Amino acid sequence: MGELGGEELELLQDHAGGQLNALLDVAETDDPHLVVMWLGLRGVSAVPYWWGTPKWPFVVDEFFRRLDKPDHPHWLAGTHPGPPPESAGDRETFRDLLLFSPDALPTEVVQFCIHDGGMGFIHDVG
Template sequence: MTNDDDWSPEVQRMLQEAQAMMTDEVMEETLRSKAGVDPSRLPTLLDLVAIGVTNGAWRNSCIENWHAEGRLSDGDMMRINSYTTDAMRRRLNGWCIESGITSASSTALAGIDAEDVVVLAGRLFRWLTNAERRLPTGMTLGELARSVEDLEEYEDHADRFLGSFTGQMEDKGVRFGLLRTACHGALACPQWWAHPTWPDRVDRFIRILDDVTDPHWGSNGERRGRLGTEPPTAQDHDILRATLLESPWKLDPPAAEWIVDAGIGYLTP
């Protein structure tokens, strides 16, 4: 692994200049212009932070390798990712309340100390790496890992990510760190539950289920034909819409697999 000390003074200088250009204002403008998000709204910002943490600390780890190995299906991943995002969001909201933030404006985050973020990161780490934690699929994290070595590999990844998560706040402030993590969530995972575009994505998905002429299904609707009839628990589209909006992790396995196969993640809201 390359160490910062291995880089030439010129490279180090350029990296420092690039880091200095990253400010709260740059992150805010990125959210506005690239994701259509109002970064001043604390609830929206926390949703995106939850997505960014889930993607960084959970999905972009050996979990993705386990998925590729067949330990988890695509439908399992959708359910677990949304469940984990919800858990991260609830802990972020609770942490804000404990920190005395009652405003709906994200500017209130500027008053939080970096030491308080270390407390938050510790809570997130303990939840994420708890081997007895039961996933929406029914198995525990330890059962998914299958071995002490695999579980330790995941723990190491989560520890590194959350260490970076807190470290950037020590350097440039809590609000900057959360804005940066929110940018990660907004730009890397626009197809995820809790993203501001998710409700529009769900509404379009429900509309096209009975419209074989929609371009999503191909020029002659052949993709819709190959997909087949919805599983029993997905046939009531009103209930399906409510579940997708509120708690996708509660979908049963056949419905989750069918929805992923239908390409909900590839729809343009």
């Protein structure tokens, strides 16, 4: 965490502590079930396109479709990132790792997907 957070680690820890204390207060004064329900609803609404959710395969497939189309509107906000880093391996392995164990990808590949490829901005439109 220290390496990732750098100078902002203390702010992150303070924020996380404040959020946890607020949830504990609600659980102790009102109803623990209310906290669990709120966390579940918040998670569903905030991260429907993250790894492990039902929409994740769509995100991965769409990411590769957009990589194959340098003229896709997705790249209008920036530029097409070019090919993935060599450490991503072949396309099939890269796709499988993204689908089933993105935590096994090298850091430079994850950065390519998130920062260069804008993977977090891929959502279904229908």
